[in-house]
Amino acid sequence: MNKQLRVLFIGTYIPKECGIATFTSDLLNSVSGENNDVHCEVIALSDPSETYNYPEEVVFQIQRDKLEDYYLAADFINQSDADLVCLQHEFGLFGGNAGDYIFALLSGINKPVITTMHTMIREPEPEYRTSTEQLIKYSEKLVVMSQAAVEMLKDVYKAPENKIEIIFHGVPDYPFNNCSKYKKMLNLKGSPLVLTFGLLSQNKGIESVLEALPEVISQYPDLVYLVLGATHPMVKKTQGEVYRHYLEDKVSELGLENNVVFHDKFVEKEELCNYILASDIYVSPYLSREQIVSGALTYAMGMGKAIVSTPYWYAQEMLSDNRGLLVDFGDTDGFKNSLLYLIENPDECNGMRKKAYDFGRKMTWKNVGKEYNTVFIKALKNYNTYPGIHNRFNFLPNQLPEVKLDHLELLTDDVGIIQHTDLGVPARRYGYSTDDVGRALVALTQLIDSPKKAEEFRKSITTYMSFLEHAQTDTGHFHNFMNYKREFLDKKGSEDTLGRAIYGLGHVVSCSYLSKNIRTLANTLLSKSRQEMENLGSPRAKAYAICGLYEMLTTGVDTDEFESVFNSRRDFVKSIDTLVDRDKFESIFISHADSLVDLYEANHKEDWNWFEPTVTYSNAKLSESLLLAYNYTKNRTYREIGLATLDFLTEIQLNGDFFDTVGNQGWYSYNGEKPLFDQQPIEAGYLTQAYVSAYENVRDRKYIQLAKYSFEYFLGRNRLRTAMYDYSTGAVCDGLSSDGMNCNQGAEPVICFLMALNSLKEHTNEAFGTILQSRVSDGISDEALEKQKNLLSVQVE
Structure with a gap:
């Protein structure tokens, strides 16, 4: 690369207490490199109730359930100098149905997206399948952390193989060592010290381990089982501490008070690593098979711990080749026998630890960062950038649509015109409005370019003109709203209503293909409204009036033509005074234009x-x-x-x-x-x-x-x-x-x-x-x- 690579990460972020927040932080630090050859920034996701003092690399925040924030984030990304986006994806991180708010962001950006998939479902419900397929569509590269995830993406979701990259979950790089140093540092007891850590929730399966302990402790009474971690914030918010209390009751029931310790706190990475290094055995008793990655298991492997785990997908793959022991879900006897085996066979236990540690060397954050950078550069080279505006909207037609009046x-x-619909079906309860009728006259008269067209629209235009004639008040203003019972609901409409009526009437007067009668009626209604027109205050009403009067004034109205109609319809009009008076209308026209100028100068x-x-x-x-x-x-x-x-x-x-x-x-x-x-x-x-x-x-x-x-x-x-x-x-x-x-x-x-x-x-x-x-x-x-x-x-x- 000839310039510094600029990466924008999207995910939860420290100091938020969650695994992906920690992962995003670690990944950012590993990607940026020792020589700062990659510049990294973060868009952080949070809940409305959360307020964090984020570090300086967080440049934008998204409230999880606020859709507008996702659109604003897309704008921010497009205007930024980021080369690419690295998205941390788990369905629960984002708002919407199966986390689909994120697609408001992804669909609107013009940068390549590299997505790290922290969750995958082998048998998804329809909404989760759709969400995953959308994610595949919008991602230039998909990073997964196990071979099982690769196969699932290909077999279940038909993801293109060239989009998929496997990069292991990162681990800190610590030397292989014994536990005593760290036990002393943390003032921990336990021989052995068995550890389970992570945010507490019911899928952890900790009760299976508790039920296995009495027989193990009867032989090794100095064993301590440490359960480290606060209750998951979302669980605590919805269920409180029900699961923790259940576990505490279980400990009392089994008489394990001297051997089981709960540390109800979220520990920062360095302290967490010290706890892992202090432990002899790590237990991962998850209850769900569909666990495609586990940061806790990865950390335990990378630090050379003896591991007992249930056979969720990630554990099966990571602990193969005798890198750990697998126990079936909820198998109390299996946990008991595995713990006894590790305690009673120290040579085999150490051999297992060494294999896990050696495998973990390829997962150190330094190596993970290099692999991500390789994927970033590869994605940039292959990315089909948008050289022009048309490519982002290549679904647009290359010509204008034909005029289609079916819905009108x-x-x-x-x-008149029914104002509103329910999903396209006219909703009569809303009735009619002069606003719509006035503008509909504009739309139809613009289409009339021949006597044939005038005849085609004669019925509709006559209906609209009849509505306006009925809607006009004695003062020349117009009612706006009429219900379906043909009752006006106001004494008069707004000034904008008057302006929109004038807008339509001016177009009728100017349309020479319409009949003299229709045009004369339009002129009559305009003339009757002249005094109201002079007194307009609303800027938009004035603008509408200007647009309508412009049509009338530039038409070159033949007053003789109108006079002949008036003379034959003395029952309709009271006097010849209603004829077009160009000077008066021109004066109103200029007065309103001048007032808009004054308004502009003032503001x-x-x-x-x-x-x-x-x-x-x-x-x-x-x-x-x-x-x-x-x-x-x-x-x-x-x-x-x-x-x-x-x-x-x-x-x-x-x-x-x-x-x-x-x-x-x-x-x-x-x-x-x-x-x-x-x-x-x-x-x-x-x-x-x-x-x-x-x-x-x-x-x-x-x-x-x-x-x-x-x-x-x-x-x-x-x-x-x-x-x-x-x-x-x-x-x-x-x-x-x-x-x-x-x-x-x-x-x-x-x-x-x-x-x-x-x-x-x-x-x-x-x-x-x-x-x-x-x-x-x-x-x-x-x-x-x-x-x-x-x-x-x-x-x-």
Whole structure:
């Protein structure tokens, strides 16, 4: 390697009291090497109730059951200078079903992963099989600690053989010696001293040893059985000290009070090693056969102890060739006979100890560290790095989806649009909203490019217009919510509701393929709402109004056309005063644009180019409205602020290669932390529209590329890498939450998807042609191409 290798470990870590925490620490120290030729850092897992003073190598923490932390950790890893990740895996370390929260992290990173598997199940339940298969998929290399684990990975889980590496559990390197020195050091008695150590839980099987002791002690009354270790924290949390009390009662029942000692404490590594070195015999009475590795057994072997163990998988392999004695699970007589054999045959016992010690030399941490480094380098050489953004999302289509209106039509009845669904089935209890109807008019009118299309959508547009006409109040505002009994539930909707209605009505007025009657009605409703429109205070309501008025003002409305309709419908309108008054609407249009400029000037800072102190919802619509205001007025201030705020939204939401839109769990305030969830698809839809407007404004190709990326949010270019859009029905899921995809498919997401699709389809060639191809045809220089890459903050091909 020409540079220092940088490794990021993921696992529990000291000072947490658990075996994997100790293992991770030992492995890190062994990998870093005597000359510090490998730089190591740690992402530590903890429980919410735990607070640790971690050493400086811990650079990030994950709360076990907090899914958001796994996503944030993935972001941290991608932005770090780590070359690779070394994951310590045991199902119980991670939250979720069978520890599946870890895949939120693994699926989102662009570094090779080397996984050390501390647990494996030969006959797994479905969720554990799935979790293991996912782990194999995301790992460049799988490190196991026994040949039995290798065979199980291949036979049970069909793991590719070239992914599997066997590296033994590490042990400290101590000389082969007798026990008396360490007994004196620790003031321990026992001739012999029999030891079992590790965090206490019911699977330890210690009662089997206790029941074997009376006959052994009757012959060797100086024998002491030391049970060393605190109760496992998770066991203590859920069951308390039930097992320890059971063992203590068993000792009293068997009259072993003078021969059995419990040391209820977690000992650090150096002290633990002294206890092991002080013992004569190590006993490993585990009750579960499916134990693929045991650090305690490994330490006992590496320090040359005489060992008696049950035949779990790891013990069978490690103690073969007469390196220890095996006793069947729960076999009291077997433990008794094995202990007596070792005590009464010192030469055979010492020979067994020497074989275990000699085998342990290949397991010293120094050798283990070298082997891991070899695997790291091998993984880096073989790793298929992601040279471009497209490779991480290679499931995305190379063209836009066809327009599919099935789901919108399913939600539309003879009244309006049902707001929400239960798993795609319209949920009538939620009723209707003006918000959805106004934006649906935008989506449909954008699709009308011929009289045939106008006729195709005539029924739906007529229904929507009928809803808005009924929803408009005497003052010109609009009710928003109507229940399924056709009763409005509010005196009037929010200002945003008024803005969204104007947004839709403006598009109807501007659609020349629609009938004169429909367009005249739209104009009438707009005119009636003019006074309410003038008094808007909400920035988003103003933005919606600007977008709707822009359509009306740039259409070149024929007032004679409307007048002829009005004259024939005196029963419908009271006077000719409701005709389009371009000057008054233009005044409102400019006034609202100016107020957004004032809002920006009052709130933006050097590192905060936004209209408000908080980024909330429907954000890109604010930027888009100023870009449209520039189109109409040619006021450069509008364009300057529109682009600056849109670029700011890109900066805070484009997460390397996908859009991480601001979630509504608290929004994103200046100097605050951006929430990841709940993300709403409306934000991606509005971003797409705004980027298309920016591209049409300044013809900078980066905006059409960004429009493509934001639109692909619906198709899977998102944090969960999951498609929200259903190609078969045209439905769109409601959002991304910390629990995954919200699979309800309401009106808002499908309407915003259609608006985004409509705006982008006019620029299909620009969006789906690569920047490199465009450079050739347009003569863009290498320097300019590199600048575009930087602006996108991603590597594009």
